[in-house]
Amino acid sequence: EPEVTQTPSHQVTQMGQEVILRCVPISNHLYFYWYRQILGQKVEFLVSFYNNEISEKSEIFDDQFSVERPDGSNFTLKIRSTKLEDSAMYFCAVGALEGGVAGELFFGEGSRLTVL
Amino acid sequence: AQSVSQHNHHVILSEAASLELGCNYSYGGTVNLFWYVQYPGQHLQLLLKYFSGDPLVKGIKGFEAEFIKSKFSFNLRKPSVQWSDTAEYFCAIFSGGYNKLIFGAGTRLAVHP
Numbered sequence: 001e002p003e004v005t006q007t008p009s010h011q012v013t014q015m016g017q018e019v020i021l022r023c024v025p026i027s028n029h030l031y032f033y034w035y036r037q038i039l040g041q042k043v044e045f046l047v048s049f050y051n052n053e054i055s056e057k058s059e060i061f062d063d064q065f066s067v068e069r070p071d072g073s074n075f076t077l078k079i080r081s082t083k084l085e086d087s088a089m090y091f092c093a094v095g096a097l098e099g100g101v102a103g104e105l106f107f108g109e110g111s112r113l114t115v116l
Numbered sequence: 117a118q119s120v121s122q123h124n125h126h127v128i129l130s131e132a133a134s135l136e137l138g139c140n141y142s143y144g145g146t147v148n149l150f151w152y153v154q155y156p157g158q159h160l161q162l163l164l165k166y167f168s169g170d171p172l173v174k175g176i177k178g179f180e181a182e183f184i185k186s187k188f189s190f191n192l193r194k195p196s197v198q199w200s201d202t203a204e205y206f207c208a209i210f211s212g213g214y215n216k217l218i219f220g221a222g223t224r225l226a227v228h229p
Binding site for chain 1: 148150152158159160161162165167206208209210211215216217218219220221222
């Protein structure tokens with residue numbers, strides 16, 4: 001059973017629409033991450049989240065993106081106004097359980113976002 | 117800045133052939149090193165990891181990797197590949213100072229029966 005469950009598995013949206021991707025970790029992880037993978041390209045870091053705030057973000061993570069963990073369980077990525085180039089597979093990852101190895105992340109199965 | 121280079125973008129092998137995928141990284145400090153695998157249509161899974169101790173680490177499914185600090189390398193090896201090893205392989209590094217996993221571009225491996 002995966003450590004992380006992501007929903008939706010696939011979302012198709014129109015350019016300019018808002019999208020929310022959700023991630024639910026099973027265990028009590030400390031760090032949360034979003035990565036994305038444009039088709040055929042490398043896995044890119046978007047943002048890390050620790051102690052209810054952003055720990056680090058990449059250049060990709062501009063003002064159109066936001067993350068939150070509103071209820072201490074779900075970890076969400078919101079894209080405010082989607083662009084065609086946001087089409088990608090978005091992976092949630094969790095890491096740093098007590099006694100775990102730093103950087104050993106557990107990835108969800110991904111949410112494929114298609115922007116038309 | 118941290119970066120990871122994977123030398124081969126696409127590798128094609130026959131079953132039972134030996135595999136070596138190259139990975140070099142640039143970062144002067146202490147890093148943890150990882151290989152992740154992504155089978156077709158699936159999510160990323162950890163193949164093996166190095167954070168200290170014996171620089172030759174063994175992972176799942178017969179894979180191993182050797183950390184050579186002087187060469188900033190962490191090459192992945194398997195003596196005899198199987199068709200089921202067809203997947204994309206990503207080398208990655210993690211340093212506490214940056215608190216993120218940085219991936220290489222990936223190597224797509226196709227194993228023919």
